[in-house]
Amino acid sequence: MTLARLPCAAACAALLMLAAGCAVGPDYKTPDTPLPVSWKLEEPWRVSTPSDSAEKGPWWKRFDDATLDTLQAQALAGSPTLAIANARLAQARATLAATSASRYPQLGLGARASRLKISANRPLTNYATANSSTVQNDFAVSLNASYELDLAGRVQRTVEGAAASAEQSAADLANTRLLLSAELASNYFNLRSTDIELDVLSRSIGLQRRALELVTARHDLGAVSGLDVAQQQALLETTLTQVDVLKKQRAQYEHALATLTGTPAPNFSLPVDLREIKPPAVPLGVPSEILQRRPDVASAERAMAAANAQIGVATAAFYPSFVISPTVGVDSRLIETLFNGPSLLWSVGVSATQVLFDGGRIRANVDFAKAGYDVTVGNYRRTVLTAMQEVEDGITGLSALDSATTQAQSAVTAARRVLDMATSRYEGGASTYLDVITAQQSLLTVERQAAQLQGQRLLTSVFLVKALGGDWCGTDTAGAPSSCPALDRTAKAG
Numbered sequence: 242m243t244l245a246r247l248p249c250a251a252a253c254a255a256l257l258m259l260a261a262g263c264a265v266g267p268d269y270k271t272p273d274t275p276l277p278v279s280w281k282l283e284e285p286w287r288v289s290t291p292s293d294s295a296e297k298g299p300w301w302k303r304f305d306d307a308t309l310d311t312l313q314a315q316a317l318a319g320s321p322t323l324a325i326a327n328a329r330l331a332q333a334r335a336t337l338a339a340t341s342a343s344r345y346p347q348l349g350l351g352a353r354a355s356r357l358k359i360s361a362n363r364p365l366t367n368y369a370t371a372n373s374s375t376v377q378n379d380f381a382v383s384l385n386a387s388y389e390l391d392l393a394g395r396v397q398r399t400v401e402g403a404a405a406s407a408e409q410s411a412a413d414l415a416n417t418r419l420l421l422s423a424e425l426a427s428n429y430f431n432l433r434s435t436d437i438e439l440d441v442l443s444r445s446i447g448l449q450r451r452a453l454e455l456v457t458a459r460h461d462l463g464a465v466s467g468l469d470v471a472q473q474q475a476l477l478e479t480t481l482t483q484v485d486v487l488k489k490q491r492a493q494y495e496h497a498l499a500t501l502t503g504t505p506a507p508n509f510s511l512p513v514d515l516r517e518i519k520p521p522a523v524p525l526g527v528p529s530e531i532l533q534r535r536p537d538v539a540s541a542e543r544a545m546a547a548a549n550a551q552i553g554v555a556t557a558a559f560y561p562s563f564v565i566s567p568t569v570g571v572d573s574r575l576i577e578t579l580f581n582g583p584s585l586l587w588s589v590g591v592s593a594t595q596v597l598f599d600g601g602r603i604r605a606n607v608d609f610a611k612a613g614y615d616v617t618v619g620n621y622r623r624t625v626l627t628a629m630q631e632v633e634d635g636i637t638g639l640s641a642l643d644s645a646t647t648q649a650q651s652a653v654t655a656a657r658r659v660l661d662m663a664t665s666r667y668e669g670g671a672s673t674y675l676d677v678i679t680a681q682q683s684l685l686t687v688e689r690q691a692a693q694l695q696g697q698r699l700l701t702s703v704f705l706v707k708a709l710g711g712d713w714c715g716t717d718t719a720g721a722p723s724s725c726p727a728l729d730r731t732a733k734a735g
Contacts, residue, residue, distance in 0.1 A: 263392070263393065263394060264393070264394025264397045264398060264553060265393050265394055265398075265553055265556045265557055265559075265560065266394070266398055266549075266550075266552045266553025266554070266555075266556045266557070267549060267552060267553070269401070269405075269545070269546045269549040269550070271542060271545070272545070272618055272621065272622070274621075274622060274625050299313065299422075299712070300422070300706050300711050300712030301313050301422060301426050303521035303522075303712065304426075304518055304519075304520075304521060304699070304702075305518075305521075306429075306516075306518055308429075308511070308514065309426060309429050312425055312429060312498060312501075312502055313422055313425060313426075315502040315503070315504070316421055316422065316425050316501050316502045316503070317418065317421075317422075318503075319502055319503025319504070320421055320501060320502070320503050321503060322417060322421060323414075323417055323418060323421055326410075326413060326414040326417040326418075327414060329410050329413065329414075330407075330410040330411055330413075330414050332410075333403075333406050333407040333409070333410035333411075334407050334410075336403055336406065336407070337400075337403040337404055337406070337407045340399055340400050340403040341400050341403070343389070343396045343399065343400070344391070344396055344397075344400065345388075346386050346387065346388040347386065347387045347388070348384070348385070348386050349384070349385045349386070349387075350382075350383070350384055350385075351381075351382070351383045351384075351385065351570075352381065352382050352383075353379065353380070353381040353382075354378075354379075354380050354381075354576075355378070355379045356376070356377070356378050356379075357376070357377065357378075357379060358374065358375070358376045359374060359375050359376075359377075360372075360374060361373055361374035377574045378574050378575070378576070379572070379574060380572070380573050380574070380575075380576050380579050381570060381571065381572040381573075382570055382571050382579065383568055383569070383570025383571075383572075383586075384568070384569050384570060385566070385567070385568040385569075385570075386565075386566065386567050386568070387564060387565070387566050388564065388565045388566075389562065389563070389564050389565075390563040390564070390565065392560065392561070392563060393556075393557040393559075393560035393561075393562075394553060394557060395553070395554055395557035395558075395562075397553075398550045398551075398552075398553030398554045398557065399550070399554050401546070401550040401553075402546075402547045402548075402550030402551055402554065403547075405543045405544075405546035405547035405550060406543070406547045408539075408543045408546075409540050409543035409544050409547060412536045412537070412539040412540035412543055413536070413540050415536035415539075416535075416536035416537045416540060419536060419707060419710070419711055420707070421501065423703050423704070423706070423707040424501060425498065425501045425502070426703045427700055427703050427704075428494050428497045428498050428501065429494075429498060430518070430696055430699040430700055430703065431490075431494045431696060431700070432491055432494040432495060432498070432511065433514060433518065433696070433699075434692060434693065434695065434696025434697075434699070435487055435490055435491045435494065435696075436491070436513045436514060436515060437515060437692040437695065437696070438487055438689050438692045438693065439484065439487050439488070439491070439513075440513075440515055441685070441688045441689050441692055442480055442483055442484050442487065442685070442689075443484075444688075445480055445681070445684070445685045445688070446477065446480050446481065446484070448681065449473065449476055449477045449480060449681060450477065452473055452664075452677065452681065453470070453473045453474060453477055455668075456469045456470050456473050456674060457470055465674065468674075469673075469674040472674060472675070472678050473674070473678065476678055476681060476682065480685065495509065495510065495511055496509075498511070517695070518699060520639070520698050520699055520701075520702035521702065523635075523639070523702060523705050523706060523709070534709060534710030534711065535624075535628050535708075535709075535710035536710065537624055537628075538621075538624050538625060538628055538710075541617070541620050541621040541624040541625075542621055544617045544620065544621070545614065545617040545618055545621055547617075548610070548613045548614040548616070548617040549614050551610040551613060551614070552607065552610040552611055552614060554610070555603070555606040555607040555609070555610040556607055556610075558596065558603045558606065559596075559603055560595075561593050561594065561595040562593065562594045562595075563591055563592070563593050564591070564592045564593075565589075565590075565591050566589075566590060566591075566592065567587070567588070567589040567590075568587060568588045568589070569585075569586075569587040570585075570586055570587070571584040571585055571586065572584055572586050628708065631704070631707075631708035632705065632708045632709060634704070634708075635701060635704050635705030635708050635709075636705065638701045638704070638705075639698065639701050639702065639705060642694060642697055642698045642701055643698070645694055646691070646694045646695065646698060649687060649690050649691040649694050650691060652687040652690075652691075653684070653687050653688055653691050656680070656683050656684040656686075656687045656688075657684060659680045659683065659684075660677070660680040660681060660683075660684050662680075663676040663677045663679070663680040664677055664680070
């Protein structure tokens with residue numbers, strides 16, 4: 242024991258009879274994390290002032306899609322991943338309850354009833370007295386207790402670590418729920434985006450079939466060559482191939498939704514739905530609120546608290562351990578005299594143990610615990626930085642996609658005009674059919690691009706909600722997100 246530990250050890254010994262102790266090891270303090278004062282915002286974004294004390298609520302209801310709401314409810318009820326996280330939380334709470342029991346005395350009741358014979362040839366205890374063999378009964382009842390005086394704070398630090406681990410498991414459960422709902426929403430919006438793309442291809446195929454009929458009729462009349470027919474036929478076949486590819490992608494999204502909701506993939510299907518879904522207004526708070534809202538950040542912070550407590554547990558091994566073990570009971574060879582006064586027996590004592598030499602094992606355990614704490618600090622800071630990055634990615638992504646969507650809609654309108662003009666010029670003999678083919682391909686490209694951008698806006702909205710830790714507002718009595726006056730126009734509604 243070093244000189245630095247002698248004062249605490251002496252104080253602990255002096256307070257032995259008062260059962261008071263001093264918890265060794267560092268007290269936990271959340272490390273300082275440098276944070277920006279605001280996000281990088283461009284119009285029409287502006288920072289909101291959400292209430293972090295409010296329930297986050299079912300954020301997906303802001304997309305106003307009944308099918309998505311139903312799928313989310315199924316996932317929260319039947320997801321195996323969520324069930325695993327719930328079970329781990331139950332384990333952590335049970336561990337905390339078991340660890341907390343160490344702060345109280347342990348009581349035990351014992352009873353014994355036996356008939357025994359003593360050997361006459363057993364070793365002598367006195368050469369002047371010969372041994373004899375006896376057969377007799379032995380009845381005993383005893384009540385014993387054991388209590389560790391937590392003078393060095395080992396039990397206290399152990400309970401602190403178990404409490405932090407239980408809180409970490411609760412945060413992990415919240416994070417699992419958030420990731421599950423976000424993954425389900427992402428797959429759902431991917432599926433809906435694919436439906437819109439398939440609808441675009443279906444309309445393009447109808448247009449291309451009519452064009453093929455037109456050019457075939459003109460070829461039969463000898464007005465055009467077979468090259469025009471072959472070009473239109475090739476374009477139609479290419480578009481049909483794209484349909485098969487998109488159907489494969491849709492099936493994969495559908496299977497993913499089945500797994501997330503806890504449903505066998507062969508038993509799950511979603512009908513085509515072409516309704517337009519608009520991204521909701523996503524509330525932005527100041528960057529420091531990320532530390533309060535994101536469950537993965539909370540989990541990383543609780544992991545630091547648990548690791549810090551382990552330093553105290555390891556350090557407590559340097560100090561003596563004291564255990565009080567009183568016992569009271571009765572013992573008699575006759576059961577009718579078992580509870581008589583002469584049958585009473587009792588004992589009380591204190592046992593103490595102190596490591597004198599261990600070859601550096603305790604010091605190595607302390608160093609290991611400190612290194613483990615440093616790992617959790619690094620993981621916490623990495624988690625915070627990742628959170629900042631994800632929010633900024635979501636903000637800039639939505640802004641760019643909003644602008645791109647507006648331009649894509651203009652491009653679709655222009656491409657339709659170009660196709661109409663190219664068709665009219667071809668029918669009037671002012672241009673070749675290559676112009677019509679080019680216009681058809683351009684329209685198909687920009688329409689699919691517009692559909693993909695709409696899907697990307699929805700996915701980015703989900704990504705940003707996840708990056709912010711979920712919805713800020715609570716829910717009303719009907720289960721829908723309640724209104725937030727402070728968030729009237731906190732983000733672009735789309």
